[in-house]
Amino acid sequence: MNSPTSTTGAQQNTGTLYLVPAPLDFGCDETVALDASMPAGTLRLASGISHWICENAKSTRAYLKRIHETHPLRLPLQSMQLQELPREVHKKGDHGGGFDARHMLQPALTGNAMGLVSEAGMPAIADPGSSVVRAAHDLGIPVVPLVGPVSLLLALAASGLNGQSFAFVGYVPATPAERAQKIRELESLALKTGQTQLFIETPYRNTALLQTLLQSLQQNTRLATASGLTLPGARCHSDLVKNWKNKPWALDNSIPTVFAIGR
Template identity: 65%
Template sequence: MSAPQPRGKLYLVPTPLDFGCEVDAGLGAALPEQTIAIAARITHWVTENAKSTRAFLKRVGTQQPLAAALQEQRITELPREVHKKGDHDTGGGFDAKPLLAAALQGQDIGLVSEAGMPAIADPGSSVVRAAHALGIEVVPLVGPISLMLALAASGLNGQNFAFVGYLPADASGRAQRIRELEALAQKTGQTQLFIETPYRNAALLQGLLQTLKGTSRLAVCCGITLPQQRVQSGLVADWKQRAATLPLELPAVFLIGK
């Protein structure tokens, strides 16, 4: 009887947080050498966006020789209808197991999002869940996670926190949600983290300053890991006394707490 085929691993590969920005912060500034080396030898990928993954691999290739040329890399995108609304709840019928067929044949697979750590404020949890179900080892690699970097830099409670995704885009719905999150933060001490599409960052900040009580704490972390990185944190009353000079055109993480 022949021995069973060894299974590959699923590597969670973080990427730099400068995707879609005008600046390249340098791959080595964001990722350790071991993460880059592992990414260089992977030839099978499950990704949020194939184009951004090829751009990432091109950057990896400047640091370490790729095991396969870009045109030979096997890149499979998650379905857009899945990753647009999040794939942590697979009740909609999406089965990620077929995406991991190569791992069952002994090939390592990399899971990657457009920026940051896959499955953290990004799609990919369905693939991780499928790997566990199939008995495939899951290996998270070291790299940038904007939410954790922002929380550490904010000075807000890092012992009890929650990421709540996006707030409503309309002004009235946004204000109501801000008040709900503020009340929760004041009652429990739990820091509330959320994000927005960069072109709406200025409107969100304005809504926060108009809605939050002066005694609440607000932190905004823009362009984490980029040369233009700025972090501003303090009481809302103090925010109103000084003009914010933040690069709000960059990806940002917003935090409220007590």
């Protein structure tokens, strides 16, 4: 299989940085066939990449094995070059510009196509990777995002909330008092401006966050959740808070969930 093509620059041939989405079943008990949520073109192109920047090499190898089942890899897995983003990037994030990733892109400067991948969904969206994308632009390396699942947009589309103006605010605080205060601040912004507020939580806190939302939000605020997106048991709910309290809806504490509030 041919490798992804390089791009001719003004002074040298540089490889392209491809942003490769991953399936949303990472860490879930249930997995689905890749072709159920991943376009064939994305998988075909990914199978030809041998230089990767990732969150975790072990899970990336597992993903590449899954790709190989339908689109044979260009090189044996043991010959792949996988670079992990530093631990501090995982803990503190890299969206604020504090990490210089230019040294990780040396293979692209010598003509190799590279792939950036996160644990699930699109890299650099609610996951590390934006530092790598910034560095690629700074070095004149072409950046190409590939098509695949993005949980935030899928959840927004299924929410019935405003899709013309929205914000993803990451994680809400873990401590109860700070969490409730943050939720009320987000609600105030959503009701005042009409801007949908999206956020996520570590799955084992799903139930606790839902309880805080129902206790803190106004009765006529709309609350939406989207759990297990792209999985067979995916569940999306959207209703006014007062109606949530009268229905036996529950969240699984082992399944990734996106939360949204608005009017």
